[in-house]
Structures are given as C-alpha cells and as structure tokens.
Amino acid sequence: xxxxxxxxxxxxxxxxxxxxxxxxxxxxxxxxxxxxxxxxxxxxxxxxxxxxxxxxxxxxxxxxxxxxxxxxxxxxxxxxxxxxxxxxxxxxxxxxxxxxxxxxxxxxxxxxxxxxxxxxxxxxxxxxxxxxxxxxxxxxxxxxxxxxxxxxxxxxxxxxxxxxxxxxxxxxxxxxxxxxxxxxxxxxxxxxxxxxxxxxxxxxxxxxxxxxxxxxxxxxxxxxxxxxxxxxxxxxxxxxxxxxxxxxxxxxxxx
Ligand code: OAD
Numbered sequence: 001x002x003x004x005x006x007x008x009x010x011x012x013x014x015x016x017x018x019x020x021x022x023x024x025x026x027x028x029x030x031x032x033x034x035x036x037x038x039x040x041x042x043x044x045x046x047x048x049x050x051x052x053x054x055x056x057x058x059x060x061x062x063x064x065x066x067x068x069x070x071x072x073x074x075x076x077x078x079x080x081x082x083x084x085x086x087x088x089x090x091x092x093x094x095x096x097x098x099x100x101x102x103x104x105x106x107x108x109x110x111x112x113x114x115x116x117x118x119x120x121x122x123x124x125x126x127x128x129x130x131x132x133x134x135x136x137x138x139x140x141x142x143x144x145x146x147x148x149x150x151x152x153x154x155x156x157x158x159x160x161x162x163x164x165x166x167x168x169x170x171x172x173x174x175x176x177x178x179x180x181x182x183x184x185x186x187x188x189x190x191x192x193x194x195x196x197x198x199x200x201x202x203x204x205x206x207x208x209x210x211x212x213x214x215x216x217x218x219x220x221x222x223x224x225x226x227x228x229x230x231x232x233x234x235x236x237x238x239x240x241x242x243x244x245x246x247x248x249x250x251x252x253x254x255x
Contacts, residue, residue: 008233015217015230016246018189019101022215025189027093028180028205029107029114029236032194032220036087036237039077039111043196048073060169067160070167071151078129078163081143086117089193089236092244094118099247103187106180108195108202110165123180125172125202131164177201184208192228193219194236 019025031041041047042054056062057069077084094117096102105114106123112130114122132141136159143163146152152161166172180202184190190209197203210216210227218228219239232239 011230012232012239012242012246015232016243016250018215019096019243020247020250022188023101024187025096025102025191026183026187026209027102027105027191027193028184028195028202029093029105029109029193030195030197030202031109033089033093033107033236034084034087034109034111034113035194036089036235037084037111037113039084041194043198054168058167060167063162063167067151067162074129074163075150075152078132078143078146081130084111084113086113087237089240090114090117090119092240093193095244096240096247099244099251101247102191104183106183106202106205108199110163123176123183125166125176125180127163127165127173129163129165132161133164134159135162136160172201180205181208184214185212187214189215189217191217191219192225193240195220195224197225 031039035041042049052073057073063070090113093102093105093114097119104121104123105119106125107114108126110124110126110129112128130143132143132146133139134154134157137154137157139154139156141161146161147155153159154161184205185208187209190206192206197206206216206225206227216225216228217230217232218225219232219236221233221235223231
C-alpha cells in the first residue's frame with residue numbers, strides 16, 4: 001500500500017521518478033482526455049448523458065428498432081470527424097510511449113484521437129466511430145464520409161448504417177478486452193486518465209491492476225477512483241505534458 005501524497009509538486013515529482021524507474025506503465029483513458037479537443041464528456045455537468053438518456057440514445061435494442069435517435073446525437077460528430085484533433089494530453093501520452101516508459105494506451109474513447117496523436121496500437125475498448133458499416137450488406141464507410149440522411153442509409157443496398165462502436169447491451173470486442181486485461185495484470189503502473197471509472201468491464205481494469213500490485217496514478221480534476229496511490233489533480237492537457245517533460249529531463253540526464 002502506498003501513501004497518497006498531498007503536495008501536488010512532490011506528487012508530480014514522485015510519479016515522474018516512478019515512471020522513469022519502473023519504465024512500464026499502461027494508461028486507461030476516458031472522455032476527459034478528449035474534453036480539451038472539444039468533445040463533451042458523458043457524466044460531467046453539460047455532458048452528453050446530462051441531456052440524453054443513454055438507455056435510449058445509446059442502446060443497441062433501441063438502435064435496432066430505430067437508429068434515428070443515435071444518429072441525432074452522433075451524426076454531427078461523424079460528419080465533422082476531421083475537425084477534432086488531439087490535444088496536448090494525447091500528444092504527451094504518445095511522447096511517454098516514445099520515451100519507452102508507457103507501453104500501451106487503453107481507451108474507452110471512440111474518437112481515434114490517440115492514434116491521430118501518434119500512439120501505436122491503441123486498445124479501443126468501445127470501438128471506433130471512424131469505421132461505419134452497413135448492417136445489411138457489410139459495406140464499409142469511413143467518417144466523415146457517410147451518405148446524407150437521418151439516419152444515413154447504405155448507397156449499395158439502402159441498409160441501416162452503424163458505427164463500429166459498442167452500444168449499451170452489446171459486448172466489448174473480445175480481443176481488445178483480453179489484451180486490456182493482460183496489460184492491466186502485468187504492468188507495474190497504471191495511469192487512469194479522464195474517466196469516471198463507472199462503466200464495466202473497463203472500470204474493472206484499475207481494480208485488476210491494483211490486485212496485481214500496480215501503482216495507480218489518477219489524472220483528473222476530480223478523484224473518481226478511490227483506490228489510487230497518487231492523484232494528479234488537473235486537466236489532462238496540462239498535467240500529462242508535465243509528466244512527459246519530467247521524464248524527458250531524467251532521460252536526458254541518464255539517471
Ligand atoms: P465520463 O463522462 O463518465 O467521465 C469523464 C471524466 O473525465 C470525469 O471523471 C471528469 O472529472 C474527467 N474530466 C473532465 N475533463 C477533464 C480533463 N480536461 N482532463 C482530465 N479529466 C477530465 O466519461 P468516461 O469515464 O469515459 O461508453 O465514460 C465511460 C463510458 O461511458 C464511455 O466510454 C461511454 C459512456 O457511456 C459507451 O457509450 C459504451
């Protein structure tokens with residue numbers, strides 16, 4: 001059991017030192033890391049689920065009956081997909097990976113911004129909104145290029161289109177989940193960033209990491225996960241570049 005340090009500066013320094021010394025962390029990210037890219041979170045005030053009931057707007061059962069509701073809340077995002085760009089938080093994680101101290105990013109986000117930021121081989125637990133396919137003939141589309149209409153329909157067969165994202169009532173991609181569980185149970189550190197740690201099975205990953213003895217570091221303006229060793233309060237786009245800068249300095253000194 002580790003102590004939760006109270007002084008933000010020394011907490012930051014300790015986390016930087018641990019990252020450098022242990023050299024193998026995994027990150028679990030959520031909507032908070034993309035908030036500074038202009039993508040609303042879900043459960044914060046003003047978040048998507050503040051306005052729209054997820055059991056209606058993001059349920060596979062409802063989608064099968066009527067996909068219009070889903071496209072009402074996600075259509076604009078898909079059609080303007082290219083406007084959303086990684087922010088300093090995403091870029092800092094890619095930096096930590098290139099420095100060799102972060103081994104993998106696991107994300108609940110569907111926005112593809114970690115990959116755009118240069119993170120290799122991201123585990124996308126809830127799929128990707130970039131890939132869209134026809135539920136009838138399987139034809140594939142790529143955001144932002146989807147036919148017009150609400151909901152848009154397949155240009156080949158007029159079938160219903162669905163992004164390759166996980167809706168409530170659907171299972172997570174098996175391979176992604178297995179790989180994420182493997183990462184969580186083998187890495188010495190886990191950075192839990194911008195997630196309310198509410199939605200299972202992703203929410204179990206910090207618990208798995210903790211059970212296997214990993215040091216848990218939370219980056220979030222609020223404390224969402226009770227079992228953290230270190231909490232770095234603040235926005236991901238501010239805190240993560242500081243981590244990357246600190247590790248870069250240690251790497252340059254070679255100590
Ligand atoms: P939530 O909206 O539940 O939580 C967002 C978290 O980000 C909160 O804890 C905020 O305090 C924090 N936050 C906000 N701004 C931040 C910033 N700039 N930097 C760091 N943290 C910040 O989002 P998720 O935990 O990602 O699933 O939600 C998990 C899943 O619930 C989503 O993947 C989605 C949703 O329903 C599905 O739709 C299947």
